[in-house]
Amino acid sequence: MTNLYPASPGIKDPAVFQPTAAFRLQIVKVIGFILLFFLLYAIVLLTAITLGAAFITAGIALTGYYPNIFTFIAGPALVILGGLMLFFLVRFLFYRRPPVNPYRAPIDAAHHPRLFDFISRLVKETRIRFPEKVFVVPEVNVAVFYNSSFFNLLWPARMNLEIGLGLVNSVNISEFKMILAQEFAHFSRRSMKLGSYVYALNKVLYNMLYENDSWNDLAIRWSNNGSLPGFFAHVTMMLVNSIQFLLRKLYRLINRQYLELSREMEFQADTLAVSLAGTAAAVSGGRRVEMGTYCLDHCMHKLSELETGGQQFRNIFHTHRAVIDYYALQNRLDTDAAGLPVIPDSYFHSFLKSRVQLREQWTTHPTREDREQRYLAAGITCEQVNASAWQLFNDPELLQEQSTRQVYDTLSPGVAGETITPAEFVAELTHRHRLYEYPAVFHDYYDNRAFTAVNTEDERALSATVVTDMAQLYHPDIVWRIRSYYRDKQDVETLQAIAIGQFQTRTFEFDGQSQKASDARELARKLAGHVAAEQDWLQQHDQQAYFYHYQRALAKGPDTVRLLTTRYQQILMHQEFANRLNDQVVRVIHAISQVFNVGHDTLVLLEPWMEELRAECWRFRRLLHEVTSSPGYTSCLSPELYDRVQRFTMQDCIFMQDQVPDYVAFQELHEIISSVMEQYNNSNVLLRKSFLEFLLTMEPEA
Known part of the structure; x- marks a missing residue:
């Protein structure tokens, strides 16, 4: 087997991997809050179990010792209430939340021995357990995940590894090692012993308190059926919601401490990763991941549009790579021997980031700039393996096509289409870019x-x-x-x-x-x-x-002056109408969202929003009539869309048939809105482009 694993720099200094005293103190503080959470958790659990058991015991005793018509009603009611209380409490506290990713596909060592040998070597260097399972997904990332449950509060779950094929498509082998090492380092016994436990535990607590809806959905269904058990389910739901509210309050205290710690945990993971892969791979890998993510997102967002035109990718990763090449060419970037873009500092000079940065709920990731500053300060050099990360996989073409097929089977099962090649896709992308440039x-x-x-x-x-x-x-x-x-x-x-x-x-x-x-x-x-x-x-x-x-x-001359002023005023007229049209579309979409937010079970609540939607739809129709009847606007629509708009404006704005929402009418309204806005805005861009080209004709020849 060919050895594709990049040699590590071989840093032996233990100070490189040891957390600072302040970092360890912060971990101890977070663990102290977690222990407080466990204590309250146990008190609440025992109190609720005692209360539920008391209801069941009281119901049985009441029926046995005082048999009469009232106790035969009250006794079973208490038993049901106690039983439901224990049932929903167990559903909430002892939940199990399997992570869901419909694009996930398992792979094994038999089919990809070089990859698993690579992972095995990195596992040894980072000192973590080998993943229980390895999956591939059509994304540009690497992630470790596990099945979160109550029992993971006591001992860690066996982790699984998820490898994004878009990432493999975007980086070389040394960069792949760096990115994989960053993820493994969060769970490493080499650099973050307690930190890795805190990292995993905080995610488990968050999932339990904020992403654990199965018990609540079941309780709502039972409480809405109007029966006696439904009433008891409603009472029980109020009790469990109170417990959840109390635990959430305490979790916020834990999370506040964790947020102070998490940024340093990320930097600590980066320290270990860069010590294994070197500064060069750390810097270039982060930059290529950003570009690869942007390009794959573009490909994924085009899937529905292509499907409408009866087209599909046979291999989305070939197209992804073609888009990366196109993007590199547009930004005048060189490529290396593996065909990957070389992204210098000057590339980022054209980007303008927001001055206001908000942090995520349960983790804090440093910016690429912050990380690069530390990578460069570390100055760790080692030999780079610049070959494509696809060399770690057997038959990558087959794996890419299978993953592409899985995307289509998930998004639009059973739908087939004509294959569009990467060259055709990039040609269309180039044409559209040139058209509106x-x-x-x-x-x-x-x-x-x-x-x-x-x-x-x-x-x-x-x-x-x-x-x-x-x-x-x-x-x-x-x-x-x-x-x-x-x-x-x-x-x-x-x-x-x-x-x-x-x-x-x-x-x-x-x-x-x-x-x-x-x-x-x-x-x-x-x-x-x-x-x-x-x-x-x-x-x-x-x-x-x-x-x-x-x-x-x-x-x-005067004719040119008149043409200049006329064309400029025409642009201003279209801009003003586009603003009116856009404002009306926003109001229509708001009315539609309110209809769906209310739900379709309560007609009394639904009717006012239906009336508002009808009123906004009529206002939208009047604007469309202006488009189709005014000579200055009709050229903004294609003949096909013009006919569709004409037919739409002759229909009534009715979205309810026999007291049931008319989803076909909703769909037609949405399609008209989308098509009109796209064509009208594109037409305005072309109008401005034509005006700017006209301005150049007045410039003196060089």
Whole structure:
């Protein structure tokens, strides 16, 4: 068997793997809270069992010692109440929650000996137990999972390993080792003995208290049937909900301590992983995972669209790799000998991240930048194996096609289609990109935003511009400032949502600094002031841009000036109508969501929302009539969609037939909304692109 396992640097210094004293102290604090949870857990459990047993005993004793008509009714009732109490308590506390992933497929050592030998070597180096089972999934990740249950509070479950084939498609062997080692390190006896237990235990507690709905669903079904046992089930459900509420309150205290610990646990896992794979693999692997995730998500999101057109992938991972290549080409990235993109620091200079960062419920992951800073500081060098991670698998082509088939069997079983090749998919992607791409000379200045309303009659302002060329007007620094403005505008909304409690969080990060939720209001006020100033600047700069092109049109003659103003006003008209259309679509979708939220069992509650949906649908129809009857709008729709819209506007907005919701009508409304918005917005993009190309015709020849 060929040895594909990369040699480790062989670091022997125990200080590299030993947690700091502060880290160990934090673990002890978390375990102290967990022990307190166990104590309360035991008290609540024993109290509830005693109460349930008392009801059963009282019911039996009452019937035996005082036999009469009343005790024959009250006795069995107490027995039923006590029995249901114990039953639902056991269902809640002693739950078992098997992890579900419909795309998961098992693999074994007999079919993939090189992979299992690779895992075995890494297991020894990280000092964890070999996974009980190994699965593959069509994702870009590696994950360890286990069946969470009450008994895992006492001793850890045997873990299983999930390997994303999208990850294998995106990295080389050394990077694969690094990413796998990061996941194993959370459970390693080499670097985090108690930490790994706390890591697993916190997830089990969260699953039990927040993702354990089977008992509640059963209790609701029983309590809704109107019988005497249903009434007792309702009473029991109230008791168990009270227990759940109490335990959740205590868990929040545990989780608060855990959140302080979890970031350091991630860094501790990174320390072990980078010591085994080296700095180079750690940095490049993280970057390739980000790109691979983006590209596979794009492929997965296209599945339903392709299915509508009668097309399917035979091997989604071939397409995924083709999209990675296309994305690398678009961003002018080099590739290595294995065909994987080389992602330098300069690639990230074009990305603008939110200044406000919220943390997940039960874990805190450092950013890629934070991790890379530590990887580079470690400076661990070792020989890299740059071959594709697919070399660890036997017959990867078959595995890829089986996984692809499993995706289709899960999403649309029994549906077949014509195969679309990776080359055809990328060709369509390229065509669409070129079709809606604005001229490069504008440097994305007009991308993803509306044109500014400008007074085209203000001759004094039109002749007062001082900009002398497009390079100055559309400089990349100007575009970066615009993107920062829109980023900050979104961050103001996020901060305001935190301030009013719309986002439930105690802390958040702003510009990399930890902040309390109570600080959000003041930060939002200050940032809003900056955003308002930038909005004024952008308004003035957009006017300056228009004035510049107006002067170019003057040099061409009055006919060009009229064409410039007419086309600009046409764009503004379509933008205004698009805003009206979008606002109405939002109201229609809100009404539909309310109908489904209410449920279809209570017609009294459903009827008001049906009336609102009908009213919003009529308003939407009036806008569609405007589209089909106004010469300026009809060109925005294809002939096929134009006919569909015409037929739709002639129908009544009726969504109930014989007191039953008409799902066909809901579906038709949704399809019309989606199609009209897509075509109208795309038409507006093409209209703006045509206008920008027209502006270039007025530029003097170089």
